[in-house]
Amino acid sequence: MFGYTFQWAQAFSRLPKMLDGALVTMEVAVLSMVIGIALAIALTLMRLSGSRALRGIAAAWVELARNTPALFQIYMAHFGVASFGIHFSPFVSLLIGITFNNAGYLAENFRGALKAIPDTQTRAGRSLGMTGMQAFRHIVLPQMLRISFLPMTNQMVWAVLMTSLGVTVGMNSDLYGVTQDLNALTFRTFELFAIAAVIFYVITKFITLGARLMAARLFRY
Amino acid sequence: DKLDDIISSGTLRCAVVLDFPPMGSRGQNNEPVGFDVDYCNDLAASLGVKAEIVETPFPERIPALMSGRVDVGVASTSDTLERAKTVGFSIPYFAFDMAVTANDAAGIKSFDDMKGHTVGATAGTYEAIALEKQVQAWGDGTFRPYQTQADVFLALSQGQIDATVSTSTVAMANVKSGNFPGISVVGKAPFNTDYVALFTNRNEYGLINYLNLFVSQQVRTGRYAELYEKWVGGDVPPLTVPNVYR
Amino acid sequence: MFDTALSPADLLFLAKGAGITIIVTAISVCIGTVLGILFGVIRVQLGPIVSAPLTFVLDIFRSVPLLIQLVLANAFFGMVLRLHLSGFVVACLVLSLYTSAYCAEIVRGGIDAVPRTTRRAARSLGMTWAQDMRHIVLPLGTRVALPSWLGLALGVMKDSALVYVVQVTELLKSTQILITRLQEPLFLLMICGAFYFLISFPIARLGGYLERRWSSD
Amino acid sequence: MIEIQNVRKSFGQLEVLKGIDLNVAKGEVVTVIGGSGSGKSTLLTCINGLEPIDSGRIVVDGTEVHAPKTDVNRLRQKIGIVFQQWNAFPHLTVLDNVTLAPRKVLGLGKAEAEAIGEKQLRHVGLGDKLTTYPSRLSGGQQQRMAIARALAMSPDYMLFDEVTSALDPQLVGEVLETLRMLADEGMTMICVTHEMSFARDVSNRVAYFHKGIMAEIGPPQQIFGDPQHPETRQFLASVR
Amino acid sequence: MIEIQNVRKSFGQLEVLKGIDLNVAKGEVVTVIGGSGSGKSTLLTCINGLEPIDSGRIVVDGTEVHAPKTDVNRLRQKIGIVFQQWNAFPHLTVLDNVTLAPRKVLGLGKAEAEAIGEKQLRHVGLGDKLTTYPSRLSGGQQQRMAIARALAMSPDYMLFDEVTSALDPQLVGEVLETLRMLADEGMTMICVTHEMSFARDVSNRVAYFHKGIMAEIGPPQQIFGDPQHPETRQFLASVR
């Protein structure tokens, strides 16, 4: 029934290259999560702060990140800001785009998580002589991260999937970029992208599994 | 066969790349224009059918054909052997020389000056594949493939990349357009002439045969030279490869 | 900097792109929701073990980049099956299944949120399974599911930016086309972003509002 | 008439009903007492076909409940059941809670269903709560609403499963009063309860369940005055 | 010494403290009783500066709590407080709950902080729960942990806000025992409580709050034996 001859062997011979690409994909995803979480915490604090300006900046960030496509954000990070003479390499542009997106979504999650932590926790910390910052850092934050753990896992999966958008800003070392380059050489579109899909699937499964193991270790209470 | 199908359906659907001036681009009202567009219209006229231009980015040309979304590719496609394993090519209908275009600020004066710089080209094209190989051979500098020719020149004029290799026609057209201040064509790239061909399904011999004759007729009737003058200008490049048949 | 060559015709061109974005989204969300409800109900009804194959397939749609799904579907229908599908159809097809995979999860959550005992009470009154679903589970589950569903619809709207790979000229692609001609990337991108924001923000706010309202009772 | 013949039922390994035999005649009130986990609730849900059984048979007015060809939805219309947890439909008003099934299952018109619903709600003392939402009702009122909801289907039998045990003590009385009223009106009822005085005063027969077995059944005077089985004695001593 | 001088405090329209005067000397145990909403909790949170006051002053060991230049974090180190709701930090083990503040606020090393923490936990009878998480503790154990946590900062004063009222009756005793022990050791304490026998047995003075006013204060024998105010009499009658 197929009017197409599959040439899997030819596609499989490129597997090592694709696995190298998968490493770059992971690198971008992990970095974007680490920085994204840090930024999201900062955004959360800004949204709680007394300063109108800080609250406004944080709110604008969160709304922009959540209400425009990730592809748009990445494209903007590369071609948009270049209008100001600021140039980022494709890697950095992609990283900025995904991180911006991660931080926005996570900040919204953190806000929800904070609601679930009673005020009395902060009060208890403050009455032991902790500063507001200490109480946040040692008492609120760990609980917030626990409540947000599942959404963070999902975000991590999305970060991995979003790396595929790097090609639009000239990225060709990540898994999608490598696959596309190989496709240009050989035109074995179906086989190559099917292999890439499987690699992506395996990566996301590793992440969810890893997250589960990590949660079991981290959150024993 | 397909040739009959096209004639009886009354429409010829051509895959054309529309961010590849002067071969294909968009006019004032965002309508398709360019050498390839006219070429497709001529082909349709010769078949006595209506032409339909289907915009396809470079990486999507072959899938568009394979998926039956287009009948013929008139899309500046290099006729490599690797690709001929998948699709059927006509004889060349156009030939490109490769030119180096650089951002004036980068101080690049020739192909070899590109060594050590960040350079780019359109992903999936003949020149991109060749240039990436060259950058690897130099062992210095960075290569960036962009999704479209437009993104390459945008990046070049923004200074995100210092130079690009593209077909000389594209380079001239873009520099002349005035859309990209601060870039100029600085020389030729020492790549082989890039012969591009029409393509269709590998097993459609009747149609391929027709395409071959059509290309030949375009040259014989002077239409090829006419279109060349209209869209590119200057010396008309020969479409025959010296010292071999076809 | 905003001294622009953008003409009314170009704005119309962008608006047309936005229209395509909305149409692709609307079709995909409609079909995806119907399928999602179907898949979600099947999963709840059959239990985790029997429905494992379905769960696995749906999981794939959530674990592979949409870009790859689109490229693969395009290659599969076209190159392998040689079906003559337009890019628009492929885009809607893939996005519909993609939506249904997420929607099935939401539906499952909504059904699980209806207490078993309440459903038992309905069945004891002689209601059929379908009547129970229609009159008890649907209204109660919707309160739980609707905010997430709105979020999903918006997500699909944003993800539809990727259908450019199958030659559908939606909003972002239209912007890129104009950038090619006008060479004002920042300005055009800002207009594009504003379009997205205008579509998305009110609906996102509505979702937040519903969530707050319904979670309080 | 409800006829239960040698019914057995297991959940996985656990045998919950180990051969139950019980006939309940028209107009009779049978109270079921017994320790937690003895299978009382399970028996009730088997009677109206919410749970399948492993062997034996249950026949209601000549229809075998678990026969494959039986239309259980039809059958359930004549067997009302009220559970321990108030299972109000939270998205419907009190009146709509009561009229939903008559309209959708019996196919009554809105006006007709509402007339019936109002009558039943008045009957259980909720005539002034028609347009209220269940969340505004007390637990006792919710239970009475659940009873009215079941009655609105004009059932021939009513099954009650510890309808008072999730209630605050001061609300128990009003619900028991409603049950008593139903019994006086001649409704055929099986009541699982921990309220011994209710069992004594209202029922024609009391059945004592112990670990899936109906250890003893008889008139209340006998069961409470002269229990035959040592377990019955022990159980009665513990609840008193 | 804690000196409270004419303290007033409102939440919006509601005046919660209407001019309170109270001195608590070193080593004294003052019990505060009074109806719900009379301002007892508010007073305690004002003393350690968790709430601002509207007028008057509170001076602890010569430092005015609400003066702008006062380092409240410093001050709070010497005023321990334990609330009605167990505020265990759920993500930390019992020992970490207790050592967190010594390490982060006092800057002690891990070993030193743990030595102190262990000592205090042993003191309140939780020496065997060090590596447990609070969710595994009973309410009474959580309250004792909270006390140990406050004690680990070596406070000079301890404030207790109805530390037993959210506990099951059988757990109240163990917590009161701990308070009694602290009082015996000479800790200066203000205890808000509803446990009259504790107030009578342990405290040097008992203060009765009524609607934001300290209606009466005196030795327990006088307050319980011969209350001067009609409200005090009424309140004592109602709680007995």
Ligand SMILES: Nc1ncnc2c1ncn2[C@@H]1O[C@H](COP(=O)(O)OP(=O)(O)OP(=O)(O)O)[C@@H](O)[C@H]1O
């Ligand atoms: N759906 C179920 N799946 C598995 N086990 C069940 C299920 N329903 C009931 N059981 C078990 O069957 C046994 C009998 O339960 P049942 O509810 O009939 O007891 P009961 O006599 O009503 O007790 P109680 O007085 O506590 O309501 C119990 O051990 C219970 O755990």
Ligand SMILES: Nc1ncnc2c1ncn2[C@@H]1O[C@H](COP(=O)(O)OP(=O)(O)OP(=O)(O)O)[C@@H](O)[C@H]1O
């Ligand atoms: N943060 C706050 N905002 C507004 N009102 C408050 C706040 N905290 C307390 N109140 C109000 O102040 C009044 C006194 O409260 P407080 O907690 O001091 O009373 P209490 O004597 O401790 O009562 P209880 O015995 O119930 O604990 C109450 O009416 C209470 O509602």
Ligand SMILES: [Mg+2]
């Ligand atoms: Mg039961």
Ligand SMILES: [Mg+2]
């Ligand atoms: Mg209080």
